[in-house]
Amino acid sequence: MVAAKEMITIALPKGTLYQPSVKLLGLAGLNIEAIKDPGRQLVLYSEADAVRFIICRPTDIPTYVEYGAADLGLVGKDTIVEQHKDVYELLDLKYGGCRFMVAVPEGKEQELQQWNQTRVATKFPHIAEEFFRRHGMQMEIIKLHGNIELAPIVGLAEMIVDLVSTGRTMKENKLVPIAEVLSSTTRLIANRVSHRLKSERINPLVEKMRQIVEEGLMDGSN
Structure with a gap:
């Protein structure tokens, strides 16, 4: 060897x-x-x-x-x-290639700034925190390890930050992207x-x- x-x-x-x-x-x-x-x-x-x-x-x-x-x-x-x-x-x-997106439930789409001081669920708390800080937003970051899409459905968080490749999972869980955080x-x-x-x-x-x-x-x- x-x-x-x-x-x-x-x-x-x-x-x-x-x-x-x-x-x-x-x-x-x-x-x-x-x-x-x-x-x-x-x-x-x-x-x-x-x-x-x-x-x-x-x-x-x-x-x-x-x-x-x-x-x-x-x-x-x-x-x-x-x-x-x-x-x-x-x-x-x-x-x-994939993208980090901010997503909210269907029917609740509004400008990003309107979500200030709400809760966001993500596997990537540092990326999410830095993104919202750059936009002057104070958010409560909730770290999860899986099934991020579940959080808005059960009321754990108002929005999510997660990776998107095809967007199929978000669509199946009735979530709509409203802002891009990062391309990877x-x-x-x-x-x-x-x-x-x-x-x-x-x-x-x-x-x-x-x-x-x-x-x-x-x-x-x-």
Whole structure:
């Protein structure tokens, strides 16, 4: 096995961003055979490339990168903004696009400012709080971990802030978006120390990824 000091570690996100991320790494010239179908394995290797891959929950990737357990990570901009981790954002990879929206029940659409001093439910309290602060609004932020759309239905909150990709879930729960909070795509992040000390390994890979993005080779990836 390649010595740890010669190896770079890349954190990959479980879920919808996984396969596009694997595709990107393959286009960038890495051997992706081990990670195409990892099963339940969480640590895999490309010996020829001197790369270790770790597979994590997306919300954990900035932590692995910040503390140096991973040199690089691929994760949504929304997670980076929400967590405020001390990582270096290298590149917008342009896939996995979604939007944060403020949504209210059907029939209650009105200007955003009219909702001042009400309750908002969200999985992303920091993003929501910063958005409303920029608009001079004082809101009661209620953090939930799932089923955000339920909150206005049962009277827990007057509105929600949540991620939207197709909008189907909101529509099925009779919620209407009234304002965009943030647009999010997948980003390449680096540990600050690794980026400096392993620059000879990291920089060429970053440039290959940049070229792939600029040439539109990831267009259509979910």
